Amino acid sequence: MLRLKDFDAVTFDVYGTLIDWEPSIIAFLDAWAEKEGIKTRGAELLMAFDRARAEIQKERPAYLYPDVLRKCFDRIAVELDLSPDPVQREAFSATPHFWPAYSDTHDGLKILQRAAKVGALSNIDNASLASSCKNMNFTFDLVVTAERVGAYKPDWPHFNAAIADLQAQGIPKERILHVGQSLRADITPANKLGIRCAWINRPDRLLGLSGEGAAEAKPDLTLSSLAELVAAIS
Known part of the structure; x- marks a missing residue:
């Protein structure tokens, strides 16, 4: 079982997980x-x-x-x-x-932020993410974009930057939970880097569920919504 008390940071894929694109x-x-x-x-x-x-x-x-x-x-x-x-x-x-946020995004993120740092690891540019943050009505504690690292997940620069930023705050990799909807871009690389991860398999959504590496993904926890994740780990 994953429990929120075992983590000091929860990082999120944004598009597909928090934003319903x-x-x-x-x-x-x-x-x-x-x-x-x-x-x-x-x-x-x-x-x-x-x-x-x-x-x-x-x-x-x-x-x-x-x-x-x-x-x-x-x-x-x-x-x-x-x-x-x-x-x-x-x-x-x-x-x-x-692109709009899912209905459970704002409340779920705010609940998690009471207990842990909440970060965004997103294949997006800074300006687009800023608009999405307004749509979510939420401010992340940590932001890593493709524009910042010059690469796109499933490559590792997003994760390496987040790990380094959180380590600078005294949070080791073992205390990070990564959450994503994309098997290809989030769950598989998290597995390879030894980061515990939860897969939010939003119903009737397809992006990131196939392609290179997707079949290898092994989430530690599988849920269908952010609300379900919050309830499961709290």
């Missing part, structure tokens, strides 16, 4: 596909996005997240035999500022 991504891509007369919809477009995103985020030097979204949009367009639309590309790159 998939419906917004699907809605944007569906509207675009309909406008272009393309029949591909829903999960197919979402997984096309996931494939493109995983490949683009491996490239070094790393792109800022709005550029990742621009490149994803262009690759999806090519996959659908469409010419990239610069107006739609720019609109897609700005969507993170409007």
